[in-house]
Amino acid sequence: MLALTVAALxxxxxxxxxxxxxxxxAEHLESGRTDRHGAGTVTVLxxxxxxAPVIGETxxxxxxxxxxxxxxxxxxxxxxxxxxxxxDSGLRDLTIVPGxxxxxxxxxxxxxxxxxxxHVATPWVLLLDADIRLAPGILPALLDKAGxxxxxxxxxxxxxxxxxAARWLMPAFVYFFKLLYPFAQVPRTRxxxxxxxxGVVLVERRALLECGGFxxxxxxxxxxxxxAAHVKQAGHRCYLGLTRGAASxxxxxxxxxxxxxxxxAFVQLRESWPxxxxxxxxMALAFxxxxxxxxxxxxxxxxxxxxxxxxxxxxxxxxxRYYRRNPFAAILLPLTATFFLVMTWYSxxxxxxxxxxxxxxxxx
Numbered sequence: 001m002l003a004l005t006v007a008a009l010x011x012x013x014x015x016x017x018x019x020x021x022x023x024x025x026a027e028h029l030e031s032g033r034t035d036r037h038g039a040g041t042v043t044v045l046x047x048x049x050x051x052a053p054v055i056g057e058t059x060x061x062x063x064x065x066x067x068x069x070x071x072x073x074x075x076x077x078x079x080x081x082x083x084x085x086x087x088d089s090g091l092r093d094l095t096i097v098p099g100x101x102x103x104x105x106x107x108x109x110x111x112x113x114x115x116x117x118x119h120v121a122t123p124w125v126l127l128l129d130a131d132i133r134l135a136p137g138i139l140p141a142l143l144d145k146a147g148x149x150x151x152x153x154x155x156x157x158x159x160x161x162x163x164x165a166a167r168w169l170m171p172a173f174v175y176f177f178k179l180l181y182p183f184a185q186v187p188r189t190r191x192x193x194x195x196x197x198x199g200v201v202l203v204e205r206r207a208l209l210e211c212g213g214f215x216x217x218x219x220x221x222x223x224x225x226x227x228a229a230h231v232k233q234a235g236h237r238c239y240l241g242l243t244r245g246a247a248s249x250x251x252x253x254x255x256x257x258x259x260x261x262x263x264x265a266f267v268q269l270r271e272s273w274p275x276x277x278x279x280x281x282x283m284a285l286a287f288x289x290x291x292x293x294x295x296x297x298x299x300x301x302x303x304x305x306x307x308x309x310x311x312x313x314x315x316x317x318x319x320x321r322y323y324r325r326n327p328f329a330a331i332l333l334p335l336t337a338t339f340f341l342v343m344t345w346y347s348x349x350x351x352x353x354x355x356x357x358x359x360x361x362x363x364x
Contacts, residue, residue, distance in 0.1 A: 012311035027183035031137030039068035047112035049076035051130035138245030151236035154196035198224030
């Protein structure tokens with residue numbers, strides 16, 4: 001038991017020591033100037049499938065955050081009045097594109113984006129999820145960051161904090177995403193890490209077309225990271241960061257968050273059962289061994305376990321502090337990680353039954 005506990009402690013000390021600091025929140029972009037909005041430079045492209053509860057607020061926020069910027073909304077076979085609400089929003093420069101059913105081999109969101117891209121004429125396009133509220137000043141900040149030489153600038157929108165489950169699980173969702181795709185590695189041309197957060201992606205239209213458009217990864221389940229990978233492989237630079245200048249409007253309970261995790265978890269592991277078993281062993285070492293050592297071990301084992309538990313909690317604290325959450329919640333990270341692992345196994349079990357992913361009523 002002592003050897004396992006020391007290994008767990010060494011694992012977390014390594015996470016603290018690696019130069020790209022995956023636990024850090026240094027990569028973030030906040031709202032900037034509000035006296036310019038990108039009119040004539042950027043088009044906002046929104047895929048929307050049954051988004052009636054949120055689309056009105058999203059468009060009203062855009063009217064304030066990006067006045068004069070053209071907005072293209074692709075109504076992806078909605079049957080809940082999404083298009084009617086969008087028309088009634090009063091947003092100027094709004095074009096609603098009736099979406100056609102996705103052809104064989106296409107995911108629904110990517111087909112919607114492909115249809116919308118045909119209507120974009122500006123040098124830049126902002127891919128915006130229908131449930132994202134932009135704050136004034138964040139679009140100029142995105143364009144300024146792009147001006148530093150990035151063909152793709154993506155921001156991880158602040159989660160919706162409604163409900164106990166969201167306040168408990170969503171900071172960890174972002175934290176594990178940062179561990180999996182260290183944000184500091186994304187801009188580095190020599191790094192193979194390529195990632196984006198699909199809610200807010202500013203991409204140069206020319207670079208997007210050079211990659212073959214959305215057709216080049218038309219069947220991707222994790223479409224945002226596929227986009228970043230293609231852009232980076234084409235020789236362009238990408239940036240990924242956190243922000244409080246864009247926020248999700250979509251609330252979710254524990255079941256909803258669980259299904260969100262399961263939608264991509266096994267795909268993220270390349271649908272490999274050996275890789276899933278390996279990840280399970282690593283997570284058991286990282287999160288379960290320190291707890292077991294503190295609860296069941298002898299004096300030396302308990303000290304080592306307490307140090308490992310403190311190290312793993314300490315790595316999580318910067319994310320909690322960035323989102324103004326209670327830092328003492330980091331103590332519960334082993335329990336949180338267990339929930340994520342359970343949903344990953346559920347994702348694999350569902351895939352074994354023939355369903356790789358489910359989203360918005362579509363099965364893949």
